[in-house]
Amino acid sequence: MIKEDKMKIDRKKAKEEKEIKEIKVSKKEEKEQVENSPRDSPRERESKERKLVVPGQIVVKGLDFLPGDGTIREGDNIVAIKFGLLDTVGRLVKVIPLTGAYYPKKEDIVIGKIIDITPVGWVVNFNGPSTGFITLAEGTREYVEKNADLTKYYDFGDLVAARVIAVKARTVDLSMKGPGLRKLDGGLIVKVNTHKVPRVIGRQGSMVNLIKEETNCNIAVGQNGIIWIKGRTIEAELVARNAIKQVEEFSHTNDLTEKIKELLTKSRIKEIKE
Amino acid sequence: MPYTKRFDGRKFDETRKIEAEVGVIPNADGSAMFCFGDTKAIAAVYGPRTLYPQHLQDPTRGRLKCIYDMLSFSVTERKRPGPSRRSIEISMVTEKALNPALKLEKFPNSAVNLYIMVIQANAGTRTAGINAASLALAHAGLPMTDLVSSVSVGKIGGKICVDLTKDEEDYKEKDEKDTTDIPFAIMPRNGKVTLLQLDGKITSKELKEALQTAKKVCNQIYEVQKKVLQEALNK
Structure with missing residues (x-):
């Protein structure tokens, strides 16, 4: 009995030692990562070659960093889920995609085509994952009467420059309020x-x-x-x-x-x- | 006569010459080409876009819509263009092979359109198609937990071989067809198998051996895929 217990304890000790070693190793790596993180001036940061990562690549080991856009946490590691450049801002790790389709972001200016007119606003196609929508209030400053003809503001096929105000699951809300946002005639x-x-x-x-x-x-x-x-x-x-x-x-x-x-x-x- | 030496002089666990490239189709959001020797597949990704008809939309995640086809000049005897029973099946299994790697939760009600065209065929087209598609999806900037690597393994005259050619698939012993073909796809990082089909006869022991070889070769293909993506922007 005693012998067995002793063996158990020994095994436990060995395990603990191994764990400590592992932690030390991961800390060392983290230190290197921290040193490599671009916290210096913007110009120096630009000249520094950023790493290209592929989906499924482990980018950071250990718990010192937080997963940002294009990355996920998997156990103790941060894994890239997009193809692009790896960027570290403070403790946040993210992947900047270099290829692929456009994904709308808040405050982006997009140019799109009016594809539909509803009683409450205009539907815009801007080559995004979903269509955009301009409500009457966001579309014009004028007072719009009930059952008014909306084509006098924006007609089918008209080109508009609009600002993204919200990205929702089914649509993207757009606004025409702001400098330079208008119907684009000709050109x-x-x-x-x-x-x-x-x-x-x-x-x-x-x-x-x-x-x-x-x-x-x-x-x-x-x-x-x-x-x-x-x-x-x-x-x-x-x-x-x-x-x-x-x-x-x-x-x-x-x-x-x-x-x-x-x-x-x-x-x-x-x-x-x- | 047992199959002791391969027709093209390869080793039994050696693939044909692999060539791959991304960004081959300028109009697509993401595209790639993948070759196993004479088998050449190109893949193009468009989207995500809102999915129509509406009843196919999934409010919890985006859908992958895959279309696989062989072009009419890809084989010796002209292939009648358009979908066939075979191409519809392969489209479906390709979709299922790639779906576990994709994370489309952020694109509800939308679809990613994937087109795989085989421009030259000499067996192993679906595996070359999956490899090309996996590169194209990554090139399209879609969120993926891992790339998918694929290869075919088989048994020719009792011998386990990797990446069969058409001649090997048609190998006959005493006027009797004696080959087994197993298309295989895997997510190499976590080792999850996403495609496993079997055409022919094989014992369970031989199957285990075949899958082990396939896994090993898929890891080699995975390295090639990673390299191709990393070098894509240096041109």
């Missing part, structure tokens, strides 16, 4: 990858402003990858469209703004000659 449409939209806009709108100035076009960029261009002439619109396509294609290269500037000045000279 042409360019579709780009939704993940390239930040490059089209540029830092504080530098890229889109450059294209606007050089081509004298009115441009509205939707986060869903739909871009509306309207200029005085069709030629100017085509130059702007070409520039945007170039931004999309060479989005990963350095000094992109310079390249686009060059392209735009070249095409302007050509226009004058013609």
Whole structure:
């Protein structure tokens, strides 16, 4: 009996020691992770190469971090469930997707088409997982009488720039209240990858402003990858469209703004000659 | 004559040459190509989109809608285009093989459309299709707990082989067909089997051995899939 008890105790001790070792190991790893986490200035953070992760990859071991967007906790580990770049903000780990469809977020500006009119508002298709809805109150500032003809505000097939105010399970609520949100008349449409939209806009709108100035076009960029261009002439619109396509294609290269500037000045000279 | 050496000189647990690539279809939200030698499958993912007809909608989670087909020029004898009894069955098993890996709870009432087209066939099309589809779904940015890896195993003249070709599937011994074909898919991280079909005869002992080999090979394919995704954006 005593012998057995002793053996039990020994085994328990060995187990405990093993556990302690494991904890030490995981703590060591966490320490490394903490040191690697980008808490430094934004510029340094940009230059740092972020890791590309695939679904099912264990990204962090241990309980020191919290799972954010695109990750889940599985036991003691945090596992990526999306394909994209791993980002750490403080103690939060998240995956930034680089490919795939557009998912609406609150406060996004989207460009969509009116596909249906109901007695209480407009249904908008903006290439998202569900349709958007603009209620009468969010659609116009005017007083709308009962049984009024809603097509005089937005008709079937009209293009609108709207802001996302809520993402619900079945619909996305949109609003037309805000600067630049309106019906888009005429012009042409360019579709780009939704993940390239930040490059089209540029830092504080530098890229889109450059294209606007050089081509004298009115441009509205939707986060869903739909871009509306309207200029005085069709030629100017085509130059702007070409520039945007170039931004999309060479989005990963350095000094992109310079390249686009060059392209735009070249095409302007050509226009004058013609 | 027993099957002692494979027709194309491979080892018994060796697959044909694997080639894979993501982003092959620019219009799709996610796409991928996967080859087992001459068998070549491409997969495209669109969505999630609101699912119609409405009675098919599931308010608790999104649905995966899979369409598998072989293109008419993919085989020696022209295949009549359009869905057939065989392609409908394979669409269904592919859907079931991929569903456990997907987390579509955040997209209620919607559907993810997956199209798998076999552009060249030399046996093992459904397994190549599943591998391509799993890459395409990840490329489409959909939440997944794991990738799905798939391979076919079989018994040819009493010998366990991996990734059978059409010639091997049709292998005859004394004018009698003597092959067994087992398409197999697995989520390698937790080891859960998501596809297991069997065509032919096999003993339980041999089946165990076959599945063990399949698991081993699937892990190799899993590494290839991970590598392809990680290198996708360096181009």
